[in-house]
Amino acid sequence: MPVTNDSIPPTTPPGEPTGADALAALARTEQRMVRLTFWQTLLSVAGALIAILALFATLRESNEVRRQTAAAVWPYIQVQMNDFDLGDTAALSLSFTNTGVGPAKVRSLRMTLDGEPVPDWPGLLTRLDQPADSPYGRDFISQRVLAPGESVTVFQTQHPPLVRALQAAIRRPGTVLSMCYCSIFDECWQAESGPVPEDPRPVAACPADGPGQFQG
Incomplete structure (x- = not known):
């Protein structure tokens, strides 16, 4: 096979x-x-x-x-008012003091009287019905840098009629002097005058110069 x-x-x-x-x-x-x-x-x-x-x-x-x-480098601005009235003599001063440990860059000021903005110190005299030639001293603080421990007296007078007019205005709830300032890291706070001292409150940014800002 x-x-x-x-x-x-x-x-x-x-x-x-x-x-x-x-x-x-x-x-x-x-x-x-x-x-x-x-x-x-x-x-x-x-x-x-x-x-x-x-x-x-x-x-x-x-x-x-x-x-x-x-x-x-934290700045801390305090708004201070010192005043007295002894009848024949009187005095009043407004100042800002940096009691923090870092510089404060002053960005803006704002003053309201009875809730309405005041443009400057002469405008304040007009609103208080005080003569334009009332004696007072002032110092500019806008756009300045306050070193730690530095104090700036922005307004002072020893004229009794003006002192009393200011004292009466300050006691009214609609009168506020406020400052917005920032640290070197651009962290910002708003400090305000008032009958009861309050800590500055944090804000996102300071308002830009414009209408409503106080020129002082």
């Missing part, structure tokens, strides 16, 4: 993998690649997380340093 090639089963040379062995090896390689990709992804995520935490720590430390630096 003749032997044909179709009747001879295929054989694999010794030492060479069979098809099943090749498939198994491929599967193992794919598993190793999957595990390698998993660990690579995990390491990448961990690295990104560490970088984010390091950035957060740096920003937090930077903010803390800035806060401490800002506290070391």
